[in-house]
Amino acid sequence: MNLHEYQAREILRRHGIPIPESAVADTPDEARAIAQRLGGKVVVKAQVHAGGRGKAGGVKLARDPAEAAAHATQILGMTIKGLRVHRVLVAPTVAITSESYVGIIVDRASQRPVLMVSPAGGVDIEEVATETPEKIHRLAIDPRYGLLPHQGLGLALKLYRDVAQARAAADIMQRLYAAFYAAGASLAEINPLVTGPDGAVAALDAKIVIDDNELDRHPEIAALRDTSAEAPSEVAAREAGLTFIKLEGSVACCVNGAGLAMATMDLVKYYGGEPANFLDIGGSSNPQKVVAALKIITADASVRSILFNIFGGITRCDDVANGIVQATQQLPLTVPLVIRLTGTNEVLAVQILTHAGFSALTDMDDAVKQAVARARVA
Amino acid sequence: MSIFIDQQTRVVVQGITGRDGSFHTRQMIGYGTKVVAGVTPGKGGQLFDGVVPVFDTVVDAVRETQANTSVIYVPGAVAASAIFEAADAGLALIVCITEGIPVLDMTRVLPYLHERGARLIGPNCPGLISPPKSKVGIIPGNICRPGRIGVVSRSGTLTYEIVHQLSTQGFGQSTCIGIGGDPLIGTSFIHCLSAFQADAETDAVIMIGEIGGTDEQQAADFVQQAVTKPVVGFIAGQTAPPGRRMGHAGAIISGSSGTAADKMAAFARVGIAVMKRPADVVPLLRERL
Numbered sequence: 001m002n003l004h005e006y007q008a009r010e011i012l013r014r015h016g017i018p019i020p021e022s023a024v025a026d027t028p029d030e031a032r033a034i035a036q037r038l039g040g041k042v043v044v045k046a047q048v049h050a051g052g053r054g055k056a057g058g059v060k061l062a063r064d065p066a067e068a069a070a071h072a073t074q075i076l077g078m079t080i081k082g083l084r085v086h087r088v089l090v091a092p093t094v095a096i097t098s099e100s101y102v103g104i105i106v107d108r109a110s111q112r113p114v115l116m117v118s119p120a121g122g123v124d125i126e127e128v129a130t131e132t133p134e135k136i137h138r139l140a141i142d143p144r145y146g147l148l149p150h151q152g153l154g155l156a157l158k159l160y161r162d163v164a165q166a167r168a169a170a171d172i173m174q175r176l177y178a179a180f181y182a183a184g185a186s187l188a189e190i191n192p193l194v195t196g197p198d199g200a201v202a203a204l205d206a207k208i209v210i211d212d213n214e215l216d217r218h219p220e221i222a223a224l225r226d227t228s229a230e231a232p233s234e235v236a237a238r239e240a241g242l243t244f245i246k247l248e249g250s251v252a253c254c255v256n257g258a259g260l261a262m263a264t265m266d267l268v269k270y271y272g273g274e275p276a277n278f279l280d281i282g283g284s285s286n287p288q289k290v291v292a293a294l295k296i297i298t299a300d301a302s303v304r305s306i307l308f309n310i311f312g313g314i315t316r317c318d319d320v321a322n323g324i325v326q327a328t329q330q331l332p333l334t335v336p337l338v339i340r341l342t343g344t345n346e347v348l349a350v351q352i353l354t355h356a357g358f359s360a361l362t363d364m365d366d367a368v369k370q371a372v373a374r375a376r377v378a
Numbered sequence: 379m380s381i382f383i384d385q386q387t388r389v390v391v392q393g394i395t396g397r398d399g400s401f402h403t404r405q406m407i408g409y410g411t412k413v414v415a416g417v418t419p420g421k422g423g424q425l426f427d428g429v430v431p432v433f434d435t436v437v438d439a440v441r442e443t444q445a446n447t448s449v450i451y452v453p454g455a456v457a458a459s460a461i462f463e464a465a466d467a468g469l470a471l472i473v474c475i476t477e478g479i480p481v482l483d484m485t486r487v488l489p490y491l492h493e494r495g496a497r498l499i500g501p502n503c504p505g506l507i508s509p510p511k512s513k514v515g516i517i518p519g520n521i522c523r524p525g526r527i528g529v530v531s532r533s534g535t536l537t538y539e540i541v542h543q544l545s546t547q548g549f550g551q552s553t554c555i556g557i558g559g560d561p562l563i564g565t566s567f568i569h570c571l572s573a574f575q576a577d578a579e580t581d582a583v584i585m586i587g588e589i590g591g592t593d594e595q596q597a598a599d600f601v602q603q604a605v606t607k608p609v610v611g612f613i614a615g616q617t618a619p620p621g622r623r624m625g626h627a628g629a630i631i632s633g634s635s636g637t638a639a640d641k642m643a644a645f646a647r648v649g650i651a652v653m654k655r656p657a658d659v660v661p662l663l664r665e666r667l
């Protein structure tokens with residue numbers, strides 16, 4: 001789960017990381033009031049789960065409260081990468097003398113949290129990694145001991161020659177590591193970490209991504225989820241216990257298992273079609289899940305055919321067949337449906353479907369070819 | 379032979395009285411797996427289905443039944459604790475089916491296992507099966523056939539699809555193993571390739587990967603250095619968009635690494651036969667054998 005910048009800033013602030021005071025506004029009037037309170041120049045930033053906010057016009061500088069309100073008027077209601085902006089962050093602008101990057105991720109190769117720092121801050125760290133990899137310094141942290149003081153200081157000295165600044169940055173790294181574990185994050189980054197004319201080190205922007213598997217044990221973090229910032233179909237899918245990602249094509253796919261779902265999408269493409277979505281109905285499917293899946297799929301106007309690809313293991317084919325029958329009774333389909341079922345209780349499933357007037361295939365390639373062909377005709 | 383499990387495998391089921399644990403325990407017993415014990419704290423002394431003794435702790439189960447392998451079906455929030463317990467009881471092989479274990483839990487679990495020399499398969503995996511000797515986990519036994527092809531995969535149902543293609547076209551399997559779809563897992567492609575290479579009853583290996591991470595690229599390097607048996611590979615997620623998690627926690631393209639194209643190229647570079655679709659598996663295997 002992605003946190004908004006303002007939520008990430010609040011977590012860092014609570015962990016004692018110096019970060020300029022800011023506030024969020026849902027209306028231009030609120031933005032004006034915050035700018036008034038902060039005094040001086042401010043920056044107004046769209047709070048959406050999308051990168052490249054600045055390029056899209058979602059980040060603007062304001063000289064006074066009136067301009068802050070004007071920018072908020074413009075940014076609120078704006079759509080960035082398909083996501084509508086409902087909220088803006090208003091923060092003071094600060095004079096900076098240097099920008100660095102500090103981030104923690106869980107690294108697959110070392111199987112540990114890795115602290116990454118770079119003196120090239122304020123820009124996309126992926127770009128730095130590709131273009132000037134020598135500017136990124138990494139350290140795998142042993143989770144049994146945490147970030148040891150000399151390790152933090154060693155990395156901080158890659159950023160600052162001044163020892164007082166390095167000590168301040170090392171302290172921020174310790175706090176970021178603590179915040180990372182406390183929040184159950186899979187990524188926590190400060191970009192940029194800045195120094196001001198007075199030499200003080202502070203965080204200016206924050207990004208935190210939470211491991212979805214941690215949400216049950218962190219209800220206070222789970223409560224930060226902003227469903228208005230996500231695609232409605234994906235919210236509905238999550239609530240039904242499905243994994244759904246909308247894509248641009250016309251062949252809707254409903255599959256059990258993530259690997260098979262990806263392979264099905266790939267096969268749609270292989271036979272000249274374009275998948276309309278990724279949808280995993282999960283392992284132990286009950287008919288209600290299938291009903292929910294079909295509702296989500298059929299709400300997408302660009303869908304021209306629907307393909308079910310089920311390999312029954314734990315999933316019982318008859319459960320899926322019952323779900324298809326129930327769902328199509330509740331909401332009659334306007335696009336062709338192609339069903340492929342193999343595995344546990346497949347014979348029973350075919351009986352259920354045949355009785356309801358559907359036909360079912362057993363070969364994956366045959367089914368995908370048919371779904372692609374029918375999407376073209378429809 | 380086969381790898382990791384065979385007739386000597388004596389299984390203790392952690393979470394045997396739960397919904398998934400009880401269902402799959404029956405399936406394993408039905409397949410012929412030696413399920414010698416179960417563990418559910420507070421239910422020690424009971425008999426599961428009148429045959430399998432249930433213990434309060436894994437240590438008790440191992441002491442009383444000489445179990446040498448654990449399979450875990452407990453919920454994600456407590457699964458890390460179950461793995462620690464299995465390792466503490468001295469089990470050398472731990473198979474964790476559970477999906478939804480926090481990644482930060484795994485950062486603590488893995489060094490603990492490493493220090494004790496225990497092998498973890500998974501988490502978030504279907505387990506493994508050596509037809510017809512033993513199955514530990516949830517891979518449907520009826521789609522597998524005894525034979526000489528090794529299968530290793532990051533996925534579940536996609537593995538079944540490919541195993542089904544093999545079985546119905548005359549290629550049985552020595553062992554099929556699902557290593558799991560999470561970013562941090564106990565047993566990698568390389569561990570499995572190495573074991574298949576050493577196994578006298580395996581003639582060729584099918585490797586099924588997906589987007590995310592660089593495990594497949596590392597596996598390709600290993601194949602070049604240390605595997606003389608034919609390898610046929612597949613990568614799921616050729617059409618996946620970057621930055622989105624495709625179901626599995628580990629299946630996400632971030633930045634330029636982890637794409638299907640990159641992985642397929644790495645396979646091809648070292649002479650692994652690359653499937654474009656699951657149905658290519660048998661033709662490519664025939665070509666290579």
